[in-house]
Amino acid sequence: MNTNSNAYTIIYTTAIVVVVAAVLAFVSQSLKGKQEANEKADTISQMMTAAQFGSKADFQAKGNTAVLAEYAENIAEAFTVNSKGQKIADFDLGKVYSPSELKKLNYIIKGAQDGEAELPVFIFKDSTTVVPVYGAGLWGAIWGYIAFEPDGKTIKGAYFDHESETAGLGSKIKDDVNFQNEFKNEYADFGAEKVFEIVKGGSPKEADGSEIIDNKIDAITGATMTSNGLSEAVSQWLKAYAPYFEGLAPIEEEVAEEAVEETIAEEE
Amino acid sequence: MNANLKETILNPIFKGNPITVLVLGICSSLAVTVTLKGALVMALSVIAVTGISSLILSTLRNTIPSRARIIVQLVVVAMMVILVDQILKSFEATYAIDKQLSVYIGLIITNCIVMGRIEAFALGNKPIPSMLDGIANGVGYGMILLIVAFFRELLGSGTLFGFDVLNRIGYVPNNLVILPPFALILLGCIVWVQRAIQKDLQEK
Amino acid sequence: MEYLSLFVKSIFVDNMIFAYFLGMCSYLAVSKNVKTAAGLGVAVIFVLFVTLPINYMLNEYVLKPGALAWLGSDFANVDLSFLSFIVFIAVIAAIVQIVEMVVEKFSPSLYSALGIFLPLIAVNCAILGGSLFMQQKDFVNIGEATVYSLGSGLGWFLAIVSLAAIRERLSYSNVPAALKGLGITFITVGLMAIAFMTFMGIAL
Numbered sequence: 001m002n003t004n005s006n007a008y009t010i011i012y013t014t015a016i017v018v019v020v021a022a023v024l025a026f027v028s029q030s031l032k033g034k035q036e037a038n039e040k041a042d043t044i045s046q047m048m049t050a051a052q053f054g055s056k057a058d059f060q061a062k063g064n065t066a067v068l069a070e071y072a073e074n075i076a077e078a079f080t081v082n083s084k085g086q087k088i089a090d091f092d093l094g095k096v097y098s099p100s101e102l103k104k105l106n107y108i109i110k111g112a113q114d115g116e117a118e119l120p121v122f123i124f125k126d127s128t129t130v131v132p133v134y135g136a137g138l139w140g141a142i143w144g145y146i147a148f149e150p151d152g153k154t155i156k157g158a159y160f161d162h163e164s165e166t167a168g169l170g171s172k173i174k175d176d177v178n179f180q181n182e183f184k185n186e187y188a189d190f191g192a193e194k195v196f197e198i199v200k201g202g203s204p205k206e207a208d209g210s211e212i213i214d215n216k217i218d219a220i221t222g223a224t225m226t227s228n229g230l231s232e233a234v235s236q237w238l239k240a241y242a243p244y245f246e247g248l249a250p251i252e253e254e255v256a257e258e259a260v261e262e263t264i265a266e267e268e
Numbered sequence: 269m270n271a272n273l274k275e276t277i278l279n280p281i282f283k284g285n286p287i288t289v290l291v292l293g294i295c296s297s298l299a300v301t302v303t304l305k306g307a308l309v310m311a312l313s314v315i316a317v318t319g320i321s322s323l324i325l326s327t328l329r330n331t332i333p334s335r336a337r338i339i340v341q342l343v344v345v346a347m348m349v350i351l352v353d354q355i356l357k358s359f360e361a362t363y364a365i366d367k368q369l370s371v372y373i374g375l376i377i378t379n380c381i382v383m384g385r386i387e388a389f390a391l392g393n394k395p396i397p398s399m400l401d402g403i404a405n406g407v408g409y410g411m412i413l414l415i416v417a418f419f420r421e422l423l424g425s426g427t428l429f430g431f432d433v434l435n436r437i438g439y440v441p442n443n444l445v446i447l448p449p450f451a452l453i454l455l456g457c458i459v460w461v462q463r464a465i466q467k468d469l470q471e472k
Numbered sequence: 473m474e475y476l477s478l479f480v481k482s483i484f485v486d487n488m489i490f491a492y493f494l495g496m497c498s499y500l501a502v503s504k505n506v507k508t509a510a511g512l513g514v515a516v517i518f519v520l521f522v523t524l525p526i527n528y529m530l531n532e533y534v535l536k537p538g539a540l541a542w543l544g545s546d547f548a549n550v551d552l553s554f555l556s557f558i559v560f561i562a563v564i565a566a567i568v569q570i571v572e573m574v575v576e577k578f579s580p581s582l583y584s585a586l587g588i589f590l591p592l593i594a595v596n597c598a599i600l601g602g603s604l605f606m607q608q609k610d611f612v613n614i615g616e617a618t619v620y621s622l623g624s625g626l627g628w629f630l631a632i633v634s635l636a637a638i639r640e641r642l643s644y645s646n647v648p649a650a651l652k653g654l655g656i657t658f659i660t661v662g663l664m665a666i667a668f669m670t671f672m673g674i675a676l
Contacts, residue, residue, distance in 0.1 A: 009333035016340055020347040027354055034358040042363065064360055104537070113538070140608060164370070169446070222443060225672075291654065294496035295597050338594070342561060374557065378597045380497045448493055449665035456651070456658030463650035471653035 037064055043096045044071045050145035050159040051128045055177065068094075076125045080118040085243030088118055099143050099161075102134040109240045119241060128156055131241050135233020138225035140164040142173060142233060146183070152248040153190075158183040160230065170226030182217040189215040190242040198231035200224050276401050280408035282466075287412045288459045289469065292380040297413055297455070298448040300372050304429045307417035309356070309365050311410025313373055315403055317348045318382050322390040322402030324348075329391050341386055342377070349376045381405055416454050420445055475619050482623025486605075488598045489631035490668035495598030499632055500657060509636035510629070512592075517625030519593050520602050523567050524621035525614055527560050527603040535559065536607075560603040568594040598628055635661060 045059035045067050053074065059067050072093070079090045097105075097120055107113040122130040127150040134143040144160030158180050160173040172179055188195050196215045197203070203216035211217075219227035286292045293314075300310040324344050325332075332340050353373050356366035366373070376382065385405050390398035422428055424445035426435035435441075444450055463469045488494050495516070502512045533539055535556055540547035572591060576583045593599060602624050611617045638660055647656050 005333075009336050012331070012333050013336045013339060016343055020343050024347060024350055024354075027351060031354050031358040035354070035363075038357065038360060038363040041360075042367075060364065136608075161367075288654070291500050292497055294500065295493055298493045298496070338565060339562075342565070346558060346561075375597060377557070377561070378595055378600055380595060383595055444666075447666075447669070449662040449669070452658050452662030452665060456655045456662065459655040459658060460648075460651045463655065467649075470649045 039098060040096055041067045043098065044068065046159045046161060047071075047096070047122060047130050047145045047147075048074070050157050051124055051130050051147040052157040053124075056159065074124050074126075075122065077123040078120065080120055081241075081244045082119070083117050083240065083243065085241075085245070085247040091120070097132055099134070099141060099163075102132055102143050103141065106134045106237075109236060117240060119244070121241075121244065131237070133233045133237040135229055135236065137162050137165045137173075137229040138170055138223075139166070142226065142230055144173070144230075146188075146234065146238070148188070148245070152245045153187045155183045155186050155188065157181075162226075165226050166223065169220065169223040172220050172223060173226060173230055176220070179220060182211070185213055186211075186217060187213065187215055188238050188245070190238070190246050194231075194235045195238040195242065196231070196234045198227045198234070200227065273397060273400065276397055277404045280401070280405040281411065282408070282462075283469075285408045285412065285462075286381045286384070286405050287409055287455070288462055290381075290384065292384050293409050294455075296372050296375055296379060297409075297416065298451045300369060301413055301417040301420050301451055302424065302446060303421050304414065304417045305365060306369055307410075307413040309362070309369055310372060311406065311413050313349075313352050313356075313369075314376060314379065314381065314409055315406030316352055317345065317376055318385060318402035318406045319399050320402070321345045321348050321382060322386060323395050323399035325386050326390040326393060326395040326398035332391075337391075341383060345382050345386075346377050349373065352376075381409055412455075412458065415458060416451055419454055420451060424450075475615065478616060479619050479623045482620050483627040483630065484668075484671045486624065487627040487631060487668060487671070488601065488624050489628060490665045491672065492601060492605075493665075494601040495596045495628060498592055498596055499628075499635070500654070500661070503632050503636040503639055503657070505640055506633060506636045509632045513625075513629030513632050515593055516596065516598065516628050517622070519564070519568060519571065519599055520621045520625040520628075521618070522571070523560075523564050523599060524602050524606055524624075525618050526563055526567070528606055528611065528614055528617035530559060530563065531556070531607055556604070556607060560600060564599050564603070565594050598624070631664075635664065638664075 041064040045056060048054065048067075048071060049056045049059065053070070062070070075093050077090070078093050078095065080088045082088050104113075105117060105119065108115045108117045120132065124130070129148045129150075129152065130145050131148075132143065132145055134141065136142065140163030142160060142162040142165065144158060146158045147156040148154065149156050160180070162171060162174055165171045165173065186196075192215065194215075197217075198219050199216050200219040202218045204212050204214065206212055219231075280286060284290065287294065287297060296310065296314075300306045321341075321344050325341060328340070353366065353370065356362045356373070382402075385402055389401045393401070418428070422434060423442050426439050426441045427433055485491065489496070489499055498512065503509045531539070533542065535552045539552070568591065572583075602621060606617055606620060609620070611620065635657075639657060642656060642660070651659075
């Protein structure tokens with residue numbers, strides 16, 4: 001066989017491409033279930049870490065089955081709301097949103113694509129509300145979850161993830177627990193232009209250097225682009241959820257304050 | 269084992285090391301050496317991809333049409349890389365690390381070591397020696413990766429494989445070490461040490 | 473002047489070599505003297521300038537989610553982005569092949585001056601990286617994509633020519649034997665990269 005003839009070249013190349021495509025399709029199908037299980041458990045651990053049920057490392061160690069079980073035990077409600085903050089529909093308590101689904105929502109929130117936004121809201125049995133955020137970092141997508149106290153304003157915790165931010169710098173949004181802890185006890189100012197800000201050079205501090213309780217936290221040193229991207233993502237998404245949170249029936253002021261005080265006291 | 273086979277396996281580890289002598293595979297070695305765990309996963313992936321791609325392409329070597337050579341190579345290597353990525357995504361133990369390294373595992377397709385060894389060796393040699401050559405080059409690459417990652421993780425985060433080492437004695441992690449330029453400087457030092465030992469590698 | 477700021481940014485802030493470390497292998501191998509470095513640099517600019525806008529069009533009208541809507545509303549939900557990698561590499565390989573043939577036919581002197589560098593560009597991670605970043609950056613129109621491609625190429629060109637200039641001078645210095653050549657080059661590039669970090673994060 002003349003390995004240099006045109007016919008041979010074309011047939012051979014086509015054959016190789018077909019074989020490779022078949023192998024990949026087969027492997028992809030067979031492994032899909034396991035991969036989706038891993039992604040789901042990971043997303044759930046992210047939400048529960050934000051809601052302060054444990055640290056990400058704890059959930060990593062527990063394994064997929066335990067994580068799913070713990071979530072089922074603790075989740076109370078899951079539903080979507082529209083851009084006016086009105087509830088659209090409940091969805092299956094086992095469903096979570098993958099980053100690619102958040103990406104689609106992001107196009108709508110940013111106004112780049114037409115359509116009615118269907119924003120997911122997750123509420124745990126202890127009345128903690130968790131909502132997702134999504135945006136662009138320096139090298140790729142960044143996303144995460146913000147957990148709110150029952151008062152619908154004070155932040156209980158946050159957790160973030162990323163596709164490809166710089167290891168040791170931008171990746172701190174995921175790896176640095178201290179950064180995530182800065183969100184605790186701050187609040188989201190739903191009426192403001194920028195609902196929440198991550199400030200380069202530091203957020204305003206008290207005279208003694210301690211953090212003022214407001215809607216700003218410090219950016220990560222050396223990771224300005226990632227911090228800015230995250231700030232945008234958080235602010236834009238929380239702005240989209242503003243009608244929902246502002247429309248919540250105000251729970252008794254004392255009950256809300258007590259809940260916050262309890263959390264602060266626990267930490268001391 | 270005959271002398272030729274032994275030479276094939278040992279050469280890429282030191283004398284013919286892909287990174288420090290052949291100057292291949294530099295891009296990824298800068299990016300994934302921030303942690304030892306990342307370096308290890310990357311090294312194992314490159315060993316698997318280079319070894320098996322070399323095996324497959326060497327077996328096919330007499331049938332590949334000369335004008336489609338590069339395309340066939342790219343397709344086979346791409347298939348291996350995607351398989352590695354898919355497998356890493358499926359296991360609980362490796363899922364987290366695959367997310368971290370996903371971009372770089374994808375870049376193995378353009379990693380000069382894989383294509384370089386296929387062109388230089390696999391297309392002209394029998395399957396088993398080709399596979400061994402691919403694996404050996406992967407090992408040589410991995411070795412350098414681990415050395416660089418050792419220093420970068422230790423000095424840059426104070427940990428080794430995630431376990432606090434220097435942090436225990438109050439060491440403040442050095443941020444400069446985490447940045448890619450430092451990996452380049454480390455590579456320069458490794459080359460320095462290697463050539464001081466092996467004088468015949470020195471340039472005139 | 474959106475285009476101007478994008479252009480300047482892609483040369484300095486998003487420099488392919490110093491910010492993203494792409495295209496290292498050929499960068500290190502071909503920077504021994506300024507003339508050959510310039511030759512490769514020009515070739516890289518050219519290939520980027522041709523492939524990136526083509527890949528942009530492919531991304532806009534075929535690959536990205538919802539891109540196929542022009543075929544009919546049933547196709548509005550199709551997301552072919554998982555094919556990006558293969559499509560981009562195929563385009564790059566094809567363009568490099570075509571460019572090689574065109575240059576050989578219309579300017580034999582240029583062809584012999586560029587020599588083996590033209591085919592080498594097909595596996596230069598900077599070219600593939602350029603297309604992948606273009607995908608992420610969501611450019612508004614093909615004009616922006618073209619400006620970005622020119623800027624990135626120019627940034628790579630600047631990086632390799634400056635390194636070649638430094639290496640030419642270094643050959644007259646008293647570098648220790650074991651550090652000569654590759655070793656001191658690694659360290660030099662590391663230092664240049666640290667210097668370029670001043671541009672990181674600048675918003676124009």
